[in-house]
Amino acid sequence: MTTSDLIRFDDLTVNFDDRFQLNNINWQIEPQQHWVITGTNGAGKSALAAVLAGAGDIVSGKLDGIPRRVGVVSFEAQAELIDVERKKDDADIMDVISEGTPVHEILFENCQDVPLAKALAEKFDLTKLLDRSFRKLSTGESRKVMLIRALASKPDLLILDEPFDGLDANSLAMLQEHLQTLIKTTPMIMVLNRFDEFPAFITHIAYVDQGHLQLQVSRNDQLAFDELYKLLHLKTTDLTVPAPDPDNNIPALNPEEPLVRLTDLTIKYDDKKIIDSLNWTIEPNQHWQLSGPNGSGKTGLLSIITGDHPQCYVNDIFVFGFKRGNGESIWQIKQFIGYVSTALQWEYKGTTSLRNVILSGFHDSNGLYTRCTERQKAIANEWLELLGMSDRGDEIFGKLSYGDQRLLLIARAMVKHPPLLILDEPCLGLDDMNRQMVLALIEKICAGTGISVIYVNHHPEDKIKGIENYISLG
Incomplete structure (x- = not known):
């Protein structure tokens, strides 16, 4: 993404296999901006990020400016890769059992920066697993492979859907440190539920609810940022409405009668x-x-x-x-x-x-x-x-x-x-x-x-x- 590029959604409505729809999205991502997409479960956060990676069927509106190389890390992309590997078992003939694709082939496929991929594999403690079948990795290990693939692809746009989930403390710190090195060259879109996980370099927050992009907040607008925090607290907290006073003196009503x-x-x-x-x-x-x-x-x-x-x-x-x-x-x-x-x-x-x-x-x-x-x-x-x-x-x-x-x-x-x-x-x-x-x-x-x-x-x-x-x- 050059300094003159921007990504623009104009009244965009997108279908996802009739299961979910994003409606009338208006959004502009400018160079040097780094966004977090947030909201409750099922609100459409991941769907909005996935549109940037080419997912969904556009029903109406326009989407312009998607760069040529988009790096994606998400549970959906991870599941798709694992599913591809599992299907290789279905194609086995007679007694020939596929061992699956080794990690190093998946890691270095279409890699644009091999030295970086090797360095990250070392930091993520994956070097010893490079010859292992990808399908035999744990969920956390396969997540690390997805991260390295995306980071070493030299993306023009980096989409990270809950990138910190499943990482141990050392890997989390290392990832955050590496992302910090990309802020001047690579726009990032992150999907996160927790406010305390927002990296310091995030410039804007997009709040999604029921398939609509409801709010767009600049990180520098402290009042709006604090209010968004309260909104997410209300929407996502496990706290429930407090119980009544047991000594409440409101007379009991007949439950068989209407109010x-x-x-x-x-x-x-x-x-x-x-x-x-x-x-x-x-x-x-x-x-x-x-x-x-x-x-x-x-x-x-x-x-x-x-x-x-x-x-x-x-x-x-x-x-x-x-x-x-x-x-x-x-x-x-x-x-x-x-x-x-x-x-x-x-x-x-x-x-x-x-x-x-x-x-x-x-x-x-x-x-x-x-x-x-x-x-x-x-x-x-x-x-x-x-x-x-x-x-x-x-x-x-x-x-x-x-x-x-x-x-x-x-x-x-x-x-x-x-x-x-x-x-x-x-x-x-x-x-x-x-x-x-x-x-x-x-x-x-x-x-x-x-x-x-x-x-x-x-x-x-x-x-x-x-x-x-x-x-x-x-």
Whole structure:
């Protein structure tokens, strides 16, 4: 790759044997840039890297600038080479059994720098194995062969998919040291899951999710880099949503009854009907996405459920075991609901600490005015850990970024484990990075917490993993 070359993806959509698809990728790799592609398992990281090596079938868009020599190290390439060797057994005739290709033939095939290959074989402790059949190597040993082949091919572009997996400490240090010598001559694309494995020379990070290139971050943009770290923490951590307080005083609901049942619901102002004869039932542990344009009635519908709408008593509404209009109080309804909205964020007191913001959710208060138990404090600390904010519990809420405030308010709404969590336009006003963090947190909440979620937004196509029921107004 010369200083005038660049690799360019323009609205590229690529199919992989109908098993997976990358969609509308726009990406530019410039000379002297070194990228890490990251994201969760199954997001499309390896697929995106494989496109650079010629894999996949282009459905639409353009891909320009792929250099002539591309060095590739990946589990897929390693498996393909091993499979080729195994097939040689199938071709054996009578009692002639193939010993397979020796390591030295595979290592020096198409080698552009034999002295380098020999030197690396020595450093990787492979010299004694050069006459052994490649198929008899361990997984780690065959991985080293793949690395040496790629590095000694004098590639114009080097693609390394999880290159550090399976290497012992000495081999890992040696590889990292050698890669450092290539940074001025060879652009590198690495696929990595762990932030702590990112080499210091990496200049940019590409975040892939569900087949889309969602974010591109410069390593020099420290704020964006830190936010991407938090996003990956939410997406990849083994931490789960903290358990509820065992002394939670929310009354038990009948599991055989729906949380909400609206029958022929009509909302009208003067003579104009905003919602006309809507039927909607929300069962326990059932997640819904409510979408629609401005003015379609989303906010009115939510306020019917929360008990705040004046037309609650002229409609057939069943919520949390209550048939509305039979003497129940609004607080009897609200105890079963966690609620997050932009309006709440505007109103929430900015002088409260992060820990106390979460604790206030136990009492549905705007600020903390009630003494909390030690167990409740421990749960709040678990939420801070899940959000990647363990060391920030005493910071002031008003000093957080807009996106971090939204995450804290979702944790506040969730801390009491309400039967129903309503997220009213939770991504409104957020940039791409913070939007991805909020959506990642919602995914975690939907994954087996026993809580029903209503996710409200403008765009029905903006879907969240774990939400399978949809209702659209307007």
